[in-house]
Amino acid sequence: MSDLLSLGASGVRTYQTALATTSENIANAGNASYVRRTPSIREITGGTGFNTSSPNGMGSSAFNILRAGNAYADQTLRTAASDLSRTEAGSVWLERIETALGSGGLSSRMTAFFAAGTALQADPSSTALRAGMLSAGSSVADAFGVTARALDDSAAELDGQAGQAAAELTRLNQAVLKVNQGLVKTAPGTSAMAGLMDQRDDLLQQMSALTDIDVKIDDYGRATVRAAGPNGPVLVDPRDASEVAYGRTGSNVALAVRPPSGSPTVFDPEGGSLAGMVEGAQRIATTRDALGRIAKDLTETVNTLQAAGDDLKGNAGTDFFEASTTDPTQFKVILTGGDQIAAAGRAGGSRDASNLVSLAGKRSTMGFEGSVQGLVTDNAATLKQRRLVAEAQTTIRDGAITTRSELTGVNLDNEAVDLLKYQQAYQASSRVIQVAKETFQSILEIR
Structure with a gap:
């Protein structure tokens, strides 16, 4: 019995x-x-x-x-999620650029400035028209300043979010290390072991949303994770976890992995939200530089024409604008009255408007308004493309989730x-x- x-x-x-x-x-x-x-x-x-x-x-x-568990399904989902996170993060900063470029009404104010010059051509001696052109010039200067500050604010916001993302990646590295340490102490084939593996895979999924990662799993189930591909720096292994840092020098940004011992290694993420942020920082810097070049061309062109003509009183023209020596988008009108606008050519008299005609010609050849509109159009086209890509990547990610659920879900x-x-x-x-x-x-x- x-x-x-x-x-x-x-x-x-x-x-x-x-x-x-x-x-x-x-x-x-x-x-x-x-x-x-x-x-x-x-x-x-x-x-x-x-x-x-x-x-x-x-x-x-x-x-x-x-x-x-299914390693292939896990990796496919991590890759799909990483690609989508990059595109979505990059789109956020393209939207910020779009908002910044429209915040100051720059294109319309430039058009109003040149239109005021054209109106003054018809009656160069008009005090009201001269005052209107002076006011339009101040509006253009304000618009450049507002637009530039909006881009600078976007860059500062991006730096803050990228720093937080780097800190979050560091926290995830530490969490994976703790799971690695727990796996080697846990009896295999138990619910506790399965729970730790679930936790490990969830942490890896969160990491892939921040940057593209390469994962190797050993016989104990412990993960060795590298950033930016199989040859990238180690984020975490069975013994140590590294710190991730984000930094900016001027218009250049960089990400680095700092191990517990050794020198930091810079890496360029190809996926995840950090990659989208790096790309966004580059786009903001490029747009900011282009805006500065347009402002510089405008102020130098107007000032050069001023110097070549005479004002209403027959005096040689002086600078219309004064720009910062370090930032060409920061400029202002320094003429104290509309009578100082050099509408006439040299010794042309009060009824002469040949200098304003030259300004209209420079408007066409230099393409100031077209350059500003080009920034807006290029950014809008890129943003539209990213949104289309995001839709496709969302479908791919959702398919990867479904496949993984069918293979490993309940x-x-x-x-x-x-x-x-x-x-x-x-x-x-x-x-x-x-x-x-x-x-x-x-x-x-x-x-």
Whole structure:
């Protein structure tokens, strides 16, 4: 009867574990980071040779808790999510540039300035028209300043967010290191081990949203993670975790990995939100430089024409604008009155407007308004393209999520079948114990 009791007891223990595992699957059916687990049920066989004591088996045991992980599906999802994060992050800063370029009404104010010059051509001696052109010049200067400051504010905001993202990546490195340390201390084939692996994969997924990563898993399940591909710097390995830093020098930005010992290594992310931010920083800097060149060309052109003509009183023209020596977008009108506008050519008289005609010609040849509109159009076209790419990448990412879920997720229909099967097996094992007890009691009652 002891064999019968042992068989029943082993079955109860086995299917108790199986029921617990299935219940855990059901409880986590809506958890995207949870990977389905299955008990590995095996027969406990009797010994062989001189150790054989029973012609029957010794029952069953749930030797391991198997985790339905799929490395390929995980990597595919990480890559898809990383690509999408880069595109979405880059689009954010293209939208900031679009807003900045429209914030000062620069294009319309430049048009108003040149239109005021054209109106003054018809009546060069008009005090009102001269005052209007002076006011339009001040509006242009203000528009350049507002636009430049909006771009600078966007760059500062980007720096703050990139710094936070780098700090978050550092935190994730430390978290993966703790999981690595926990994996080597945890018994394999247990729910605790499966839980740590789920946590590891979830952390890796979060890391891939920040930068593209290369992941290698060792026999213990520990992850070695590199940034920017298989040849990039190590973010975390089984022993150490590195710090990630973001920095700016002028218009140049950089990311670096600083290990616990050794020198920092600069890396260029190809995916994740950090890649989108680096790209955004470059776009903002390029737009800011282009804006500065347009402002410089405008102020120098107008001042050169002023110097070549005479004002209303017949005096040689003086500078119309005064620009900062360090930032050409920061300039102002320094004429104190409309009569100082050099509308006439040299010695042309108060009714001459040849200098204003030259200004209109420079408007066409230099293409000031067209250059500003070109910045807006180019940015808008790039933003539209990124949005289309983001739509495609979202579809790819969603497909990767679906594939991974089908391979590793919980199917409630299957779990319901397993639950019923294990419940019946548990009840049957309990019945074996009951039969053994009843049989043993019957034997004891024989007189």
